[in-house]
Amino acid sequence: MDFTPTQEQSAARGLAARIFGDLSTHERLTAVGTGSDAELWKALCEAGLVAAVQDTGLLGLVLLLEEQGRTTAQVPFAASCVYGLLAVSSHGSPEQRERLLPGIGDGTAVVAGAVSGARVRESAPGRLSGAVPVVPWLRDATHVLVADEGRALWLVRTADARCDRVELTAPWSAGRLTLDATPAERLGGPLPRSAAGTLPGPRSDGPTRGSGGESCGDAALTHSAGGAGAYDDVLASARIAFAGLQAGVCAGAVARAVAHTTTREQFGRPLAAKQGVQLRAADAHMDTEAIRVTAYEAAWRRDEGLDFAGHALTAAWWASEAGHRVVHAGQHLHGGTGADLDHPVHRHFLWGRQLESYLGCGSEVLQELGELIVRGEVDG
Known part of the structure; x- marks a missing residue:
């Protein structure tokens, strides 16, 4: 496997980093409140970053979502790309793709x-x-x-x-x-119907299994990478995309913690000089890397047309379990400052906890993964 970004993916990531860094500031996020940032969304769409996901693939989207997560930017980037752009382009009819994709791409x-x-x-x-x-x-x-x-x-x-x-x-x-x-x-x-008026079976050797083991039957009429049915593909792709977003959220939390502990002094020494602080930050960094690499692998496999169901669940588990540890560590390393609801690190904490349970908490996705292994649908 090769996770090295292509030239197009690297260019898109660099552009996204600049736009998010310039427009998703703490002051703007505070002003936006619980809504989305319309100006930022417009800038991203005008730069062609949403439409570019069709060419850069799921791995390209994960790279872009990392940059969004670093700044916790208030835009529906992940949702519109995975549920809209990728879902319609992979499973929509030719008429739906022609009608819907331009509008999704331009926002x-x-x-x-x-x-x-x-x-x-x-x-x-x-x-x-x-x-x-x-x-x-x-x-x-x-x-x-x-x-x-x-x-x-x-x-x-x-x-x-x-x-x-x-x-x-x-x-x-x-x-x-x-x-x-x-x-x-x-x-x-x-769905086309036979002369007898019954629904045809899925285009496979048997009914496709849902992420929880249920038979999808005719819900799997359209196929994509790895032979997954439409529902399975969209759910797995969403889990991978939001794992990429969690990687960025965690990276941002760790970066803020490092900046705080290297500048804040206690008894004449930076907090970062203490071994306990160093170990906590190192664990958070390794957890963040685990989220990132599992999301990369799952996205790469999907783009390459390989089986990726088990890898998507693995990425989701790391995003949930490790993400929980990282955002708590980031807040804890800020000491009393981390309890300030107006501090930027608190937003990383909230996003991390929200992403932790979105599309299944750690124990749920671990059970799904175990069921796939027991049935022999993925390697143990």
């Missing part, structure tokens, strides 16, 4: 995701009913990618649904999505 369309834990069903042909309690970035979204009880993926326009504001401990501009026979379009287009 006029923003896609949020409700693919995990949703209680949604197709109540009538092309209409969904149910509710999703918390959808991150729903307040900014024009569309939501929804998975129904059968693991089929649907695009719902927020203008057709009821979207209520939800307050979270971390400012993710979230909301509650309520569907009541709401019109929706199936990702990939309507």
Whole structure:
């Protein structure tokens, strides 16, 4: 495997770092509050960084999300790219790709995701009913990618649904999505039917398994890298993307802790001179590197068309378990300052804790990984 970024990926990452560094300052984040930064989102889209994900792949997106995580920038970058750009380009019909991708790429369309834990069903042909309690970035979204009880993926326009504001401990501009026979379009287009009116089976040797072991059946009609079904691919890709975001959040927390402990003195010596501080910071650095390298490997495998289900769960586990340790260490190394809710490191703490449980906490993804290993679907 080779995680060396391509020239295009490196250029995109460098540009993203400059934009996030210039516009995602502590003062601007404080002013934005729980909303998103419209000016920053516009700058990212005008620079072509959202549309570039089609060419740089999931690994390229992970690199960009690392830069976002370092500054905890308030924009729906991860959600719109993984649930919108990558999902539609991989699993949408030709008509859907032609119609939706330009708007997602230039930022006029923003896609949020409700693919995990949703209680949604197709109540009538092309209409969904149910509710999703918390959808991150729903307040900014024009569309939501929804998975129904059968693991089929649907695009719902927020203008057709009821979207209520939800307050979270971390400012993710979230909301509650309520569907009541709401019109929706199936990702990939309507399913073809046989002469007998029955749904055809998936294009594989058998039913695709969901991340929790459930049979996806006809929900896996479209395939992508590694032969994964649409639902499995989108959920795994989302976990990898948000693991990349967590790597950046943790890197930012460690960098702030290092800066604080090297400048703050106690009894005439910098805090960083103390062995206990050095060990705590070193552990946090190694945990951050583990999150990063597992996210890189999973993203690379997806881009290369290799099996990546187990690697996505591994990245998600590290992002949850190690991410928890790192953001706590970052806050702890700031001493009493870390308890200040207005201090920049507190935002890293909140983001890290929010990402820790998003799309499954550590124990849940570890159980899923164990089930895949037991069934022989991944190497132990």
